[in-house]
Amino acid sequence: MVKRTLGWSLLAVPLVLAMAGPMIAGPVESVGAPWQVPGAAHPLGTDVLGRDALTVVLAGGFPVIGMTAAALVLAYLIGVPLGLVAAGRGRLADETVMRSLDLVLAFPSLLVLMVLAATGHRGPGVLIPVVAVLQLPAITRVVRAAALAPGCRTAVEALTLQGQPWWRIQFGYVARHLAGPVATDAGTRLGVVLYLLASANFLGLGLPADSPDWAVVIERNSEALYTSPAVVLVPAALLMALCVGTNLVTDRLLAARRVIA
Known part of the structure; x- marks a missing residue:
């Protein structure tokens, strides 16, 4: 039961953010200096382009x-x-x-x-x-x-x-x-x-360097891992949740299929 709940939860979080995030994120644009630390105005800080990191994360899952x-x-x-x-x-x-x-x-x-x-x-x-x-x-x-x-x-x-x-x-x-x-x-x-x-x-083969895509954001902000870690760790955690959740859900569905068979 715990494994099933954990798997679906891990899978649901990045999928829901990828689908609903762009609708609530607002415009992805520069709002301040690069790599500001988290604060009241920017809960996750800002990224290398001075964009609000939370807005970037909300907008970057679908690509x-x-x-x-x-x-x-x-x-x-x-x-x-x-x-x-x-x-x-x-x-x-x-x-x-x-x-x-x-x-x-x-x-x-x-x-x-x-x-x-x-x-x-x-x-x-x-x-x-x-x-x-x-x-x-x-x-x-x-x-x-x-x-x-x-x-x-x-x-x-x-x-x-x-x-x-x-x-x-x-x-x-x-x-x-x-x-x-x-x-x-x-x-x-x-x-x-x-x-x-x-x-x-x-x-530089995939999406533009200013894309809010989670993979692009992780690569572009890797230098700020110690000074502004949220902008790197949050999208990285979402990608990890997607991979782990997919495997847990797959294992659970296959186990249920074997029991039915």
């Missing part, structure tokens, strides 16, 4: 959460079918898919982001698909491994003997048994995607 969700959804929309094809279409398809993705795996993620930044390719329209592609090798391997598990293979062989086509077996039967592995992987991959997006913003 990072929206980009993270978009990148994850795109990655799984591509990675899950690829994993099912690799597992169900024979050795040639398996080798083609997995060796092709090994090429993506050979390039370090940060190196890819640095090259994009150096060539001037930037913005959410570039960053989201790039981050999604960088996650494909790991996602495809998870799906392929789950689809090749002994329990699935026994049922697949029986359905094959009945004359069922491969696509109906893989996308009809096997896909229904991937919810657990995919949900577990997504919960942990959320942190990886957040890290990549924060790194991209640090390189």
